[in-house]
Amino acid sequence: MSGRDEWILIDFWSSMFGSRVRIALAEKGIVYERREEDFPKKSQLLLEMNPTYGKIPVLIHNGNPICESLNIVQYIDEVCCFAPFLLPCDPYERAQARFWAHFIDHKLHSASIKTMAYETMEELKAAEKEMVEHLKLLQDELGEKAYFGGEEVGYLDVILGGFCTWFTIYQDMGSFSILDEFPKLKAWTRRCMERQTFSASLPDPDQLRELVHRIRRRNGIE
Amino acid sequence: MSGRDEWILIDFWSSMFGSRVRIALAEKGIVYERREEDFPKKSQLLLEMNPTYGKIPVLIHNGNPICESLNIVQYIDEVCCFAPFLLPCDPYERAQARFWAHFIDHKLHSASIKTMAYETMEELKAAEKEMVEHLKLLQDELGEKAYFGGEEVGYLDVILGGFCTWFTIYQDMGSFSILDEFPKLKAWTRRCMERQTFSASLPDPDQLRELVHRIRRRNGIE
Numbered sequence: 324m325s326g327r328d329e330w331i332l333i334d335f336w337s338s339m340f341g342s343r344v345r346i347a348l349a350e351k352g353i354v355y356e357r358r359e360e361d362f363p364k365k366s367q368l369l370l371e372m373n374p375t376y377g378k379i380p381v382l383i384h385n386g387n388p389i390c391e392s393l394n395i396v397q398y399i400d401e402v403c404c405f406a407p408f409l410l411p412c413d414p415y416e417r418a419q420a421r422f423w424a425h426f427i428d429h430k431l432h433s434a435s436i437k438t439m440a441y442e443t444m445e446e447l448k449a450a451e452k453e454m455v456e457h458l459k460l461l462q463d464e465l466g467e468k469a470y471f472g473g474e475e476v477g478y479l480d481v482i483l484g485g486f487c488t489w490f491t492i493y494q495d496m497g498s499f500s501i502l503d504e505f506p507k508l509k510a511w512t513r514r515c516m517e518r519q520t521f522s523a524s525l526p527d528p529d530q531l532r533e534l535v536h537r538i539r540r541r542n543g544i545e
Numbered sequence: 546m547s548g549r550d551e552w553i554l555i556d557f558w559s560s561m562f563g564s565r566v567r568i569a570l571a572e573k574g575i576v577y578e579r580r581e582e583d584f585p586k587k588s589q590l591l592l593e594m595n596p597t598y599g600k601i602p603v604l605i606h607n608g609n610p611i612c613e614s615l616n617i618v619q620y621i622d623e624v625c626c627f628a629p630f631l632l633p634c635d636p637y638e639r640a641q642a643r644f645w646a647h648f649i650d651h652k653l654h655s656a657s658i659k660t661m662a663y664e665t666m667e668e669l670k671a672a673e674k675e676m677v678e679h680l681k682l683l684q685d686e687l688g689e690k691a692y693f694g695g696e697e698v699g700y701l702d703v704i705l706g707g708f709c710t711w712f713t714i715y716q717d718m719g720s721f722s723i724l725d726e727f728p729k730l731k732a733w734t735r736r737c738m739e740r741q742t743f744s745a746s747l748p749d750p751d752q753l754r755e756l757v758h759r760i761r762r763r764n765g766i767e
Contacts, residue, residue, distance in 0.1 A: 375648060389640045391647055401636040414623040418611045425613055426597060
């Protein structure tokens with residue numbers, strides 16, 4: 324990597340997947356150009372750079388596209404071989420970090436969608452129950468550490484970090500208080516949000532709330 | 546890693562996810578103990594080692610469990626720092642290998658399930674169409690190379706390798722000839738199956754065929 328590297332991020336402001344790439348780039352101090360999509364329309368650049376899925380985020384590094392946010396964050400860490408290092412040094416800890424990152428995308432994310440797309444109170448309650456079970460596992464994984472990465476921000480902090488402002492939205496939509504039920508995760512969220520690299524990379528909660536209500540109205544469930 | 550390392554693989558004979566871990570261990574020349582599950586019952590060991598999902602494969606290295614096959618193969622490559630290296634050296638090529646591994650698990654695998662679980666000919670045709678589209682992309686990724694890894698077997702060969710004998714089953718279940726439609730993938734499959742590390746790690750096609758018919762009969766679709 325040289326000082327003349329070109330970084331372009333194809334992104335959409337509300338995306339937790341886009342947010343984690345922004346956080347990773349900010350933690351590494353990389354200056355990049357952001358290309359905002361205008362969904363539901365997709366730009367020619369997005370379709371060319373991610374023909375398989377046509378999804379954001381796509382990071383284009385010196386003309387080479389990298390897709391899928393878990394993969395992109397790992398790529399950033401590998402290609403930018405300087406501190407802060409996101410993935411742990413130890414192969415076993417690295418495997419654990421990847422395992423929980425996968426859990427966040429497959430379990431937490433799908434439960435979180437349900438807490439917003441519910442039609443009945445029963446559906447909402449079931450989604451909240453699922454969400455609580457997943458967050459409990461994540462809080463156990465955090466344990467007494469300041470960050471998932473230990474004393475410093477690591478891969479898993481960046482991956483879950485994309486959800487920080489979304490947590491307040493899930494809470495607003497339902498009757499349960501995510502952050503109060505999980506004091507250690509609450510403290511972790513506050514700690515992350517105090518970092519400029521996180522707070523400047525995350526969407527505004529009011530705009531997010533408005534977006535969620537607009538989608539619910541469009542889908543005829545509000 | 547020392548000569549006294551203990552490796553245990555919790556496995557199930559027919560699983561393509563288990564097969565790829567067996568292939569990776571064989572490629573690295575690692576001697577391990579295999580613990581076969583007796584599904585649908587789950588062993589106490591499996592539930593203890595993978596409490597989050599309760600799924601095979603789980604690799605236990607010196608008492609530490611690693612779950613999720615893509616993650617396990619990457620772990621094996623990272624902790625066994627000797628040839629053959631599975632992940633490419635170049636970070637961009639590594640990101641590409643991980644991207645296609647994810648594609649295999651999310652797209653190819655779900656289409657392949659449909660080619661076996663169909664109830665009507667329309668469903669079978671749709672599943673085959675999907676499968677053909679995915680295989681086309683994978684064949685394009687292979688290009689003129691001997692292996693996805695180039696001249697030597699790499700990460701993606703191990704990941705897709707778990708499907709080698711399954712390809713013949715998908716073909717038996719439907720009307721299309723996967724391997725004839727994709728001559729480069731066909732040659733790749735033959736090349737892989739000539740390696741003892743692959744052929745000894747993969748299930749027997751006759752037993753697989755019998756299993757698929759038994760499941761279809763149990764589900765009342767045959």
